[in-house]
Amino acid sequence: MAEAVFVRALDIELQNQQLFADALLEVRLRGEPALLHIEFQTYDDPDMATRLQEYNVLASRQYGHLPVYSYVIYLRKAGEVPTSPLVRRFPPGVDVHHFFFGVIKLWEVPAELFLGAGWTGVLPLVTLTDGGKRPEAVTEMIDQLASVEEYDLLAIAEVLGGLVFKTGPELEWFKRRFSMFQDILSESWVYQELVEQGVEKERQQELQRQRQTIIGFVQRRFPEISTLAEQQTAKITDPEMLQTVILKLLDAQTIEEARQILLNLDKDETRH
Secondary structure, three states: OOOOOOOOOOOOOOOOOOOOOOEEEEEEEOOEEEEEEEEEEOOOOOOHHHHHHHHHHHHHHHOOOOOEEEEEEEOOOOOOOOOOOEEEEEOOOEEEEEEOOEEEEHHHOEHHHHHHOOOHHHHHHHHHOEOOOOHHHHHHHHHHHHHOOOHHHHHHHHHHHOOOOOOHHHHHHHHHHHHOOHHHHOOOHHHHHHHHHHHHHHHHHHHHHHHHHHHHHHHHHOHHHHHHHHHHHOOOOOHHHHHHHHHHHHHOOOHHHHHHHHHOHHHHHHHO
C-alpha cells in the first residue's frame, strides 16, 4: 500500500498471559462436538468483547481447535453492554475479524422462564431476573431448590439475592425466607468458603493496620529509617510478630536500636 510507512520491527515472540474463564463446557450440538464459554459480569467493562475474543481463541487452540461460542451473562444492569459482533478493521477499512458472541441481560429475562423450565442449576439466578424480586417468585425458587435438597444452590441463591435485596423491609423479609435453612446452609461449601474468605480478609486488614502503626511510629520517632520500616514490615505475614515489633520499638531509645529491631525481622520471619 502506497500510504503505509514502516515504523519498527517487533518481538516475534507473542506473549500469552494465563487467563481463567468463568466456565468452559464441552457440548454436542446436533451431534457435533463444540465448546461453550461463559463469563459472568456484574459491571460494565469497555474491554468485555475483546476479553471474550481472547478467551475464545485460546480455548479453541487448547482443545483441538473445536468451535467455541462465547456468552457474557450480566447479573445486573450495567452502563455499556457490548454488542455482537466485535469488528476489527485494518486502517484502510478492510475487515480483519468478525467475532460473534452472545449477551444475556438477566434483568430482561422473565423470572417465569427459569421457574418453569425445570433447570435446577439456573434457579439461583431468579432474583436477578425480571420479576424475580416478587415474593411469590422468591418463594417458588426456594421451594424448588429445597424440594430436591440442592442446598449448595440454595446458598448461592441467597448470596446472589444480596445483589438486589440490600436494605429495608424487603431485605429483612428475604433473610427470613432463608432463616429456616441456616443450619443446613452453614454446612454448604459456599458458606464455608465465604467464611474463610471473610477470616482471611480480616487477617489482611489487621496486618495492614499493624504495619501502618509501625510505619507511623517510626516516622515520628526515627524518620531516617522510615523506608526501612516500610520494606521490612511488608515482608511479615504474621500479626503476632508485628505486635511484638510494635512493643520492641516502643522500648527503643536510639535510632540504631530501632534499626536493629527492623533488620532482625528477616531472621524472626525465617525462624517462624
